[in-house]
Amino acid sequence: MDVGPLPQLIVSGILTGLLFALISVGLTLIFGVMDVVNFAHGEFLMLAMYATFGLGLIGLNPILALPVVVVAMFVLGALVYRFFVKRLLAGPPEAVVFGTFGLLVFLQGAAQFFFTSDYRSVLNPPFSGTLHLGGIAIGEAQLAAGLGALVLIAAIFGFVEYTEPGRALRALSEDRVAAQLMGIDVQRMNAFAFGLGIACTGAAGALLMLTYQAYPRIGTEFALTAFVVVALGGFGSVHGVLLGALLVGLVEVLGGYYIAPALKMLPVYALYLAVVFLRPQGLLGRR
């Protein structure tokens, strides 16, 4: 039987999904620890992509730029928590939604104003060839981005699972009050989690620049996908994210091919609605 382009699409969907997972794991970490849905998540990703582009101008390719961008985004995230999100948490419940949404608008406007709406791609991409594996053609850049994302996701899982700060993060998302009573400094851990979540967009942004171009509105596209991923996996569930992201990656790539490229986001949104209506706790989430 001729399966046509299916294997090719599946590989492409999985590689795309891994990048979604890296972005979404940051979103779900922030949500799990402090109950904040960061509507500006995609805009941080956009900033990271511009930062990678900027480092490319001084000769660093995206892979070399990655650690720099990750550290910078971590610091930025921690500062945004310390000087902005912390205030929102003290306000009325809608303040967090409106506040991070305002951040989205502000960052997008700033990018458009300072960087213009032009598309920017790195001038010195380190990978440009194509690998042929048993009839499947994979762009080296896409493969590097996907594998890079996989390594980093594994590192984050390991960190959350096996280290002391990781345990503190998990404790906070399980039961904030109890964690506090056990001597965990909530404000410090919140800032740390926010920084870590934003650092994930930093890593993803650097990897994305291997294959994508940066422009001011790119964040919204990825953020919407990340919301779907996080809802699928269950808000706050780190493991659910990987499953959700691979599903969404496959749905997007297969939908784009078998339905129509213009309609590729349609099944993704439909999937979100189906999940929240039928299984609001997500595929792996707890009630």
Place this chain on the structure above:
Amino acid sequence: MTVQRHVAVMACVLAATALFTAFCHDQFLLSLAFTGLIFAVLGQSWNWISGYAGQVSFGHALFFGTGAYASALFATHHGSPWLALACGAAVAVVLALLVGFPCFALRGHYFSIATIAVAAIAEIVVVNTDALGKANGFELPILPPGLASLQFAGKAPYVLVALVLFAAAQIATVALEHSRTGYYLRAIRANQEAAASVGVDARAVKVTAFAGAAAFAALAGSLYAQQTLFVDAESTLGLSVSIAIALVGVVGGIGTVWGPPLGAFVYTFLARYVAALYGGHGRGFDLLLYGALILAIVSVQPEGIAGIARRFRART
């Protein structure tokens, strides 16, 4: 505020806008006033559900777009614009019921993201449907000016028509505030479980308010289409429109009668006028300014501009 005070403020705003329209001959300023009034109605209708009931929607453009497309379809098929207003509102109400019923089972961010998804689906469907003009949209045919065609030679009559809709939205909001539904909405925002425990059918109340809000947003969309004579998916259904509507409400102050109009005034002044002076559209200066304003308001004065006014009144 008491009803008498609302009436007094209303009379002043109406008189001021009417006077401005009568004596202003600058077409740019008049079109800004029109935009401001349309956004006031949009922000106000959004406020019903996202302010009073606390269910933050980022998909309100769905209903605005419904009205705009109703006008575009009727105009290109030689229908009366008045019929378009009625049909657009009716379709918006049906959509609100269809969308609202499942979505209002969701809470918090689940609801907010669902509204984004629903509006995005609508936009994708429109952009891929021939009968709805695909991504090109519609240019409405230019008809002899007059009330029958709802097209006018200058901008001033448009402002007056929008003023009528604005007045209706304000009156409806005051009526809502003092109605049983209005109290229920605020009770739901404060504590849905407590409201439900005393017999408030939260979902039915929210869907009712949602349907009313949808009708007003659709009427605003129809008037907008009559004025710009161009309708496409991005400018009427896009996420950026939904964002603008929500921001108008947040800046002005959610859950208040005069917050959204204040927010709309600030929005049109900042986003359109100042941005036109410095750099114009497309450079994002409007978003930058507006985003900064939101950040300042949310972190310093979560009740919006109306909250500042209230605080000031409380002091005097």
